[in-house]
Amino acid sequence: MLGYEQRLNERKDSSLFRSRKVRSSDAHWQLDFSTNDYLGLSQHPDIKRAFKQAIDTWGVGSTGSPLLSGYSKVHQELEELLAEWMNKPRALLFNSGFAANHGVLTTLVDKQQKLFADKLVHASIIDGMQHGEGRFKRFPHNQPEPLIGKASPGDWLVTEGVFSMDGDVCDLNHLAYLKQRYGLKIMLDDAHGIAAYGAEGKGSLVADSAVADVITGTFGKALGVGGAFVCADDDEIESLIQFCRDYIYSTAMPPAQAAAIKASVEIVRSAEGDDRRGRLAERIQYFREQLKQRGLKTIESNSAIQTWLFNSDEDALNMATELQAQGYLCSVIRPPTVPAGSSRIRFSLTSEMSKPELAQFWSRVDRILSQL
Known part of the structure; x- marks a missing residue:
C-alpha cells in the first residue's frame, strides 16, 4: 500500500476526517460564524461594480504570468496604493496568502540566516521555512526569549499580527525591542489584521509599520475579495520579482480582481471603513461578555476571532452539530490544526x-446547555 493510501485510510477511520461544505447561492443561515469577511465587504455594491466594470475592459483573466503578459496597469495601481497604505516603498501581488508567505521565506532567506518563528504561525509559514534554505526554530507562543538570544544580526523573526486560530495578537513593542537589540529582520503576516483594525485599517502595524521589514497580508478576509500582497523595501520586492518561483511561475490575478481590491481598500480607508x-x-466586546458571563473556556482575544474551548473533540463536535441544526454555521477546529487538548469552536464575527x-x-x- 502506498504511503498516501495508508494515511488516507487511517484518516477515514479517525474523527479527524475532513469534508468540504458546498455553499449554495440560496443557502440561508441565521449567522455564518465561519466567514473571514470581517467587515462584510464581499457583497459591497461599489466593490462588485468595480469588478464588473473591469471585466468589461480587461476580460475575466489576466492571460499570463506577471513577467509575461499578465501584469496590467490595474495591478500596478493597486501595488502603488498598497505601498502608500502600508507606508512601505513597494508592494507585490500574489494569488494567495499561502503563496506570499511561502515565496518570501523560500526567496529572501539564505542558508547563513536563522529563522525564529512563533509556535502558532500559519501552515504557509511553516512550509516556507521547511522548503527554504534557512535553519529555523519555533518559540513558545508570544515568548521569543530566551530562544531569540541565539540570534545573530540579519536573522529573521517571523510572527503573525493577529493569530488565525486563537485570535490574540503579537506584542509589537517587544518586537521593536528585539529588532533593535539583536539586529533582526522581522516578517509579520497580518492576514487577520489588515483592514479590520487600526486607523485607516492599517492593521497590527498601525502604530509603527517600520517594525516589520516584510509585511504579508490577504485580500480574502476583511477586504472581502481574494489574493494577497507583500510590502517591503525595494531590494526585497525586486528579489521576489527576479527569483520567487511562487510569483514567476503563476498566472497573475485577473485585472478585474485587482480593480475590486482597489475599490475595497478605498472603502476601508474611508469614514465608512471607520464605521464598519x-x-x-462592538460585536467583539458583546461576544466576549457573553462568553465570560457563562464561564465558558476561551482564549483572551480582542479580535474578530473568538474561541470556545472544549475538553474533548467529541464535546466540540456535539456542540457544533447542535448549533448547526439551529441554523448557525460554525466550525470545529481540532488537532493537528491546533495543539492536542485544545479543540474549539472558532467564531468569526463581522x-x-x-x-x-x-x-x-x-x-x-443557553437552551442547548440546559439540555446537556
Missing part, C-alpha cells in the same frame, strides 16, 4: 452581525 470597524469592535441576532444566538446556546 467600530461596529465590529460588523454586519446585528446585536439582536447575536442575542438570539446566545439564547439558543
Whole structure:
C-alpha cells in the first residue's frame, strides 16, 4: 500500500476526517460564524461594480504570468496604493496568502540566516521555512526569549499580527525591542489584521509599520475579495520579482480582481471603513461578555476571532452539530490544526452581525446547555 493510501485510510477511520461544505447561492443561515469577511465587504455594491466594470475592459483573466503578459496597469495601481497604505516603498501581488508567505521565506532567506518563528504561525509559514534554505526554530507562543538570544544580526523573526486560530495578537513593542537589540529582520503576516483594525485599517502595524521589514497580508478576509500582497523595501520586492518561483511561475490575478481590491481598500480607508470597524469592535466586546458571563473556556482575544474551548473533540463536535441544526454555521477546529487538548469552536464575527441576532444566538446556546 502506498504511503498516501495508508494515511488516507487511517484518516477515514479517525474523527479527524475532513469534508468540504458546498455553499449554495440560496443557502440561508441565521449567522455564518465561519466567514473571514470581517467587515462584510464581499457583497459591497461599489466593490462588485468595480469588478464588473473591469471585466468589461480587461476580460475575466489576466492571460499570463506577471513577467509575461499578465501584469496590467490595474495591478500596478493597486501595488502603488498598497505601498502608500502600508507606508512601505513597494508592494507585490500574489494569488494567495499561502503563496506570499511561502515565496518570501523560500526567496529572501539564505542558508547563513536563522529563522525564529512563533509556535502558532500559519501552515504557509511553516512550509516556507521547511522548503527554504534557512535553519529555523519555533518559540513558545508570544515568548521569543530566551530562544531569540541565539540570534545573530540579519536573522529573521517571523510572527503573525493577529493569530488565525486563537485570535490574540503579537506584542509589537517587544518586537521593536528585539529588532533593535539583536539586529533582526522581522516578517509579520497580518492576514487577520489588515483592514479590520487600526486607523485607516492599517492593521497590527498601525502604530509603527517600520517594525516589520516584510509585511504579508490577504485580500480574502476583511477586504472581502481574494489574493494577497507583500510590502517591503525595494531590494526585497525586486528579489521576489527576479527569483520567487511562487510569483514567476503563476498566472497573475485577473485585472478585474485587482480593480475590486482597489475599490475595497478605498472603502476601508474611508469614514465608512471607520464605521464598519467600530461596529465590529462592538460585536467583539458583546461576544466576549457573553462568553465570560457563562464561564465558558476561551482564549483572551480582542479580535474578530473568538474561541470556545472544549475538553474533548467529541464535546466540540456535539456542540457544533447542535448549533448547526439551529441554523448557525460554525466550525470545529481540532488537532493537528491546533495543539492536542485544545479543540474549539472558532467564531468569526463581522460588523454586519446585528446585536439582536447575536442575542438570539446566545439564547439558543443557553437552551442547548440546559439540555446537556
